[in-house]
Amino acid sequence: MDVDPIPLTSSSSAHMSSCSLPKIDENNSLDSKTPKERVIELLDVLESHVEKLRKEASQMEEERDQLLSSIDSVRNADVMSDLVESDKDDIHRYADRIMSRCLTVEVKILTQRDSLQEEALHQVNHLINGLIMCVKSDPDYAMAKCSSYMNACSPHVEQGVTDKHFESTLLGCTVDDQKRVKKRLQGLLKYFDKLNNVTSIL
Template sequence: MDIDPSPSTSSGDLMALTQSSLPKIDENNAIESKTPKERILELLDVLESHVEKLRREAAQLEEDRDHLLSSLDSVRNTDLIIELADNDRDDVCRYAERIMNRCLTVEVKILTQRDKTQEEALHQVNHLIDGLVMCVKSDPENAKAKCVSFMNACSSNIVHGVTDKKFESALLGCTVDDQKRVKKRLQGLLHYFDKLNVTSIQ
């Protein structure tokens, strides 16, 4: 999702907002007076903080969207669906599909600057995770064990299991932002596995 400035926010409002965050300067005090460059740098510092805040909020929206999609997928694959009558199952599946499609209309896009090596590392990481996802239904236990080994590669504190060295090597080649996103994605997958276990028990 390309985030556009709020239509109610004019450039004058933005300048007022940023200037209100700047320290008060007494121009009559020669000791505290600053050069034009220093004043501009102060303004840019404030604007940079707003940009980073915007990126954090967009990242949170992206995470919220992924959680919703994961929850919807869990509902569509719950064992309870099988227990429904054909007509009821069709109604529930159409309802879930409609919500899923509605959620997919929201796109959050945060660009991360990467060099060629980092691009290749991220591609390799995504390829490994996609392979894990492909075997979730056919072999959930092995998929979860693989997910745990990937998760261990993201943390210095290994909870249990082994660390996938191939995944760890690829992950270390990624940018810091990508490493954070990969870790959150794996956390979401582990949460999904836990929900599958709860569903099967019920």
């Protein structure tokens, strides 16, 4: 049975960092810096903590998605076809319960965008949703289109074509959104590949 590997991340560093946040020592008479310099220095350190927090939250978001993907892999594993219907139902209920628990975890990272970046992201999501809609009617086209979108996210394209319209639209998005779009497309390609394998067997 093939199950996607899950890289485990430690959340203890986030707790440790929150316990060692810097603060201004109001009683330090030996400090030669001006009050403004001391405050700016403190804010610089706090900014680095904020960026670290965003990175850790992003890793947690990715780990959650990988857990959901792994649960789905178990639900659709080849070994399931060898089970009797009652055992299969038991496993599906167990997997559904775990998936429901996983979905109770929400990690939300807001990305600041201007109006042009908002519109660019809307167009990108519209294009991706379009190929998802046509996967049942034309799976080969959907997979080829998804690959061309994926090539648009990569600096080096070894094979296949690049969708230039998707690429120009994606470049109008924020860097964070570009990374999320790439991860979404990677997940879709894996899904299309699994779907294609099941179809070929049937």
